Amino acid sequence: MPDACDSPHQSLAIEASLQGEAYGFGRERLRLPMGLDASFGWLRHPPTLMVVPRWADGRVLLLRRYRPAVGQRLLEFPSGRLAAGETVAQAAQRLLDRLLGPDGTGAGQPAAAPWEPLGQLRPNPGYSDECMALGLVRLGAQQAPPANDTAEGLLMGDDGSTGQRVSLSPAALDGALASGDEPLDGRTLTAWFLARRRW
Amino acid sequence: MAPLPPPEPSRLLETVAALDARKIRFEINRWQLPNGLEATFGIIRHPGASLAVPVLADGRVVILRQYRFAVAARLLEFPAGTLDEGEDPLTTMERELQEETGYAASRWDALGAMLPCPGYSDEVIHLFLARDLRLLPNPPAGDADEDLEVLLMEPAALDAAIASGAEALDGKRITAWYRARPLLNL
Structure with a gap:
């Protein structure tokens, strides 16, 4: 088509x-x-990316991220804008380094596996030209998931928003998204729909 | 899973600038976040929208190929529309389904609320599954600037189109489809 x-x-x-x-x-x-x-x-809008990080044990890394525009803490995959001259794979690595860096469990550990593209998302074609690259990254067996954050979490965006790291099994994520209670982030759900097929 | 956190609205300190455009408004605002930080950033104010996954008795879905100027492409999308002020989302959807597809539905299921761009828009899209469809002999006219074609697709063909990577992904289509599939025993 x-x-x-x-x-x-x-x-x-x-x-x-x-x-x-x-x-x-x-x-x-x-x-x-x-x-x-x-x-x-x-x-x-500048180009963006969203990465689905898969731990070696099959769990997935998400953020419970505060979003001022909607006043809620949403369950999201890591995302961000591409820096000038940066490839999508480099940006994905930068996002993961930030989440799993010196204060986490990723310091000094080998780089993540290559970026597996899942597609190009138009998060809101009605009034935004944003194009978001979606991809899967398989973290190595040496990398252990950090404990789920219970405090405010890491500073994520230049809007002052923070995010708590949460690692979930695929079934737990499906359950949360199917519960009808969880506000659905369309970008995360799209990335998950595509990544789930390659799990 | 821990219980869902309650809504925590940020406090609007000042609207620095704003620009209206038809149904939406762009504001650059200074906010105080619940963590005490202050930040200035742009936000789209949107009245909200409804979207339906319409499914025929034979299992085919009714879907649109719609021109979207913002991305200069014709995207595969489910019928949807913006809420009029104070309008119930199901009322919006009943109207939009008739205008955009020419079908009316008599069986509705709510599929939840979706946030398409939570980083810079307050838009909420209310998702529905629409069944027991009947083709209207004289459907109401839609908006004059809507450029769309109505298609009927088998669920497997829709899955294949999403998975192919050959086509731009519309987040609200995939979110609604993900939520509708279990109710369709798919």
Whole structure:
């Protein structure tokens, strides 16, 4: 099935724009492929990645991460923006080093296995151009999961958010996502749906 | 699993700048987080949305190939729509299903609430499974700027499309499908 658009829209005018620290928002007048002119607002977002880290014992590493935009602590895989000039695999390693570094159990340990791409996610195609690379990383048998964090956790984002490390079995993660109680992070659920098939 | 933590809203200290665009608004705000830190960052304010996985009696799913200007591509998506102010999510979904697909449903199951971009949007998407579908002889007209095609897919074909890696992944489609599959005995 085709993904590429054979008749993309045409930009007619930028009506207004606002630049935030990490991303900008603009209201733009567009001519859609169907020929209609309309004004839309959308976010210009840098490329991102989300990594599904699999421990050698089959468990998965997640974060219980505080998200100010929704005021909740969500169960998420590690994610972040790509730094300038960085490959997705390098960014994944950087994220894992941060989570399993000197204060964790990963200090001085061998690098993680290669990045196994799971696909390109459009987290919100209605109003954001963000493209998020999803991938699986299999951690080595030498790397032992840290104890689940019980305190505030690690500082994760430039928005001041923190995350607690949580290692779960696949069945426990499926159970949490199927419970109907857990707020569902669409990015994490998509990555898990794809990674689960390769477990 | 430990019990779910309760919601902990951050305290809005100041809106530094804002820009409105139709149904959404972008704000750059200064916040105080529950851990006491202060931070300034941008956020999309969104009224919320509903999405349905519509399934025919023969098991095929009703799905859309929809043009999305923000990513300049035609994505495979389930029917969905933005909540009108004060509107019940199921009411929104009943309307959007008819407008976007031409089908009406008489059996509904709630599949939970999903957060598509919790890093920079407060949008919540209410997910539903829609069954006992009937094709309307005169479906209501949808929004004029919606550019979409209605497709019928076997569940196995949808699974294959998701797994192939050949197609951009729409998070709300996959989240809803993940939640719907057990109810469909898949």
